[in-house]
Amino acid sequence: MNSILNIEKDTIVNQTRSFCVEEGLEIVFTHEISKTQLQIISERTKKLPAMYHASVGMLYDRLKNGCCLLMKDEEIYAHIFAHRHTIQNHSVYERSSLWVHKRYRNNNLGLLLMDCLTKRFTKEFLISIAQEPTVHHNNELLGMQYITLKDLSPVLVETLEEIGKLRDEHMYKYYVNPYFESKINKFNKILIK
Numbered sequence: 001m002n003s004i005l006n007i008e009k010d011t012i013v014n015q016t017r018s019f020c021v022e023e024g025l026e027i028v029f030t031h032e033i034s035k036t037q038l039q040i041i042s043e044r045t046k047k048l049p050a051m052y053h054a055s056v057g058m059l060y061d062r063l064k065n066g067c068c069l070l071m072k073d074e075e076i077y078a079h080i081f082a083h084r085h086t087i088q089n090h091s092v093y094e095r096s097s098l099w100v101h102k103r104y105r106n107n108n109l110g111l112l113l114m115d116c117l118t119k120r121f122t123k124e125f126l127i128s129i130a131q132e133p134t135v136h137h138n139n140e141l142l143g144m145q146y147i148t149l150k151d152l153s154p155v156l157v158e159t160l161e162e163i164g165k166l167r168d169e170h171m172y173k174y175y176v177n178p179y180f181e182s183k184i185n186k187f188n189k190i191l192i193k
């Protein structure tokens, strides 16, 4: 990984952790959230146009992969989940339902949560498909690698289409974690019909 980006990321993450301590926000990785909280999160994803709607059932399912939360006085002030896609018996994870309470926005908490979750998936295939330059920059800070669809086997591209993840590369960029990148050729070979 680019060491300058790594230093930049570590600096931001450490500053943000200090901010959390000052604000009394606790970073938690968990597989458990109450049904009431899941209903609130689901409603939130429905109401906010920037988010993909996740039903309570979908969130329950994603909880199995764990999620990162920022908690204070038993309230959830920020969350990020991991969505598991199955590609021919292989699990490919995607971060999902990132949200930060308005009170705490623009303090790099979004990046902190992305970092928290990304670290949990270093031995798994992790992919990010996004439009916003900030997300691309954050992915680079997190050591993820930009890839184009031509780097992937036709079978994987076809599967991305089947699971509704094929995007226009003029608008969207694909990033994968170092594990995915290191296995990309092997993964492409495995995925032969």
Ligand SMILES: CC(C)(COP(=O)(O)OP(=O)(O)OC[C@H]1O[C@@H](n2cnc3c(N)ncnc32)[C@H](O)[C@@H]1OP(=O)(O)O)[C@@H](O)C(=O)NCCC(=O)NCCS
Pocket: 048, 050, 051, 052, 097, 098, 099, 100, 101, 104, 105, 106, 107, 108, 109, 110, 111, 112, 132, 134, 135
């Ligand atoms: C997106 C969001 C989580 C960023 O939280 P944050 O604490 O402000 O994050 P950071 O301080 O790390 O990042 C600040 C900047 O990066 C942007 N950003 C970070 N992660 C982002 C993401 N996944 N998608 C879009 N923008 C993002 C923020 O919008 C902000 O940009 P701005 O300065 O132009 O306003 C927050 O704005 C939010 O909860 N928005 C509503 C829900 C949402 O849009 N979720 C993302 C769905 S992909």
